[in-house]
Amino acid sequence: MAKLDLLIHLRRADAATPAATVGMALAQRLEAWVTGLHVIPLAPTAFASPEAVALYVNEADSLYQEAQQHEPAWRARLAAAGVGGEWLVAQGDIVESLCHASRWCDFVVMERPQLNPDAPTGWGTVSRTVFGASAPVIVVPETAPCATVGTRIVVAWNQSREAMLAIRGALPLLMRAEQVTVLEGDPGENPFGLRYLPKIDLRAWLARRGIAAEFRAFTATRERGPALLDAAHAVNGDLIVMGAWGHSRITELVLGGATRHLFQNSDLPLLVTH
Numbered sequence: 001m002a003k004l005d006l007l008i009h010l011r012r013a014d015a016a017t018p019a020a021t022v023g024m025a026l027a028q029r030l031e032a033w034v035t036g037l038h039v040i041p042l043a044p045t046a047f048a049s050p051e052a053v054a055l056y057v058n059e060a061d062s063l064y065q066e067a068q069q070h071e072p073a074w075r076a077r078l079a080a081a082g083v084g085g086e087w088l089v090a091q092g093d094i095v096e097s098l099c100h101a102s103r104w105c106d107f108v109v110m111e112r113p114q115l116n117p118d119a120p121t122g123w124g125t126v127s128r129t130v131f132g133a134s135a136p137v138i139v140v141p142e143t144a145p146c147a148t149v150g151t152r153i154v155v156a157w158n159q160s161r162e163a164m165l166a167i168r169g170a171l172p173l174l175m176r177a178e179q180v181t182v183l184e185g186d187p188g189e190n191p192f193g194l195r196y197l198p199k200i201d202l203r204a205w206l207a208r209r210g211i212a213a214e215f216r217a218f219t220a221t222r223e224r225g226p227a228l229l230d231a232a233h234a235v236n237g238d239l240i241v242m243g244a245w246g247h248s249r250i251t252e253l254v255l256g257g258a259t260r261h262l263f264q265n266s267d268l269p270l271l272v273t274h
Contacts (some may be wrong), residue, residue: 008023018140037097038088074087088101146200153170153237154231154241158187180215182213183216217218239269242259
């Protein structure tokens with residue numbers, strides 16, 4: 001019996017995608033129930049005139065019915081992977097649909113296009129889903145190698161709220177990983193200006209949950225994003241767990257940041273929360 005729910009956003013209903021491949025591998029590792037969700041988008045510009053509305057709604061309904069026909073192929077893929085699951089088709093805004101479905105899921109798996117992103121990092125479909133989702137989002141770069149995922153996990157740790165949320169969300173994977181490496185960076189500034197807040201001993205916290213992690217000091221001599229990716233490659237990591245947007249999105253877009261760099265350049269899947 002499945003104890004976890006994993007949602008995979010399928011950008012295409014008729015073909016395997018990197019997100020589907022990674023999602024299936026994670027589902028096997030977690031023994032999770034897998035929901036494949038394909039969303040037929042409704043663009044606001046389609047409602048500019050009555051004539052456009054009729055044409056667009058008719059086309060969207062046709063695409064919806066067509067997408068429903070892919071359920072047998074999806075169920076066959078679930079059977080081949082040895083996991084249970086279902087096929088869902090939604091119509092409307094992609095981000096709203098995914099955030100709604102995330103309320104009853106433990107993980108959301110999404111693909112991040114590398115060559116032609118749908119919007120600047122921070123405002124695209126994946127980024128906005130990370131902000132609105134009720135579950136951790138596993139971002140799969142289009143170019144990610146999909147041989148393994150979640151066996152050698154790298155955790156970016158700076159004592160921030162976002163980092164701790166990511167670690168807590170990743171617990172089912174951390175408990176099953178063969179190798180967990182924690183890159184321990186400098187703690188972020190306290191937003192309240194308080195000097196003596198209680199500190200968490202992450203090593204002991206993980207050990208109480210049966211996770212034997214290796215801790216490594218992480219001091220970036222250059223930008224944190226490239227340095228973090230290099231450190232993950234150095235330990236042969238296949239998944240990076242990190243909090244997203246410790247600063248505001250405006251700050252990240254204007255000044256750059258680790259989240260922005262990794263979303264744009266990582267070739268490894270990222271498990272992120274905000």
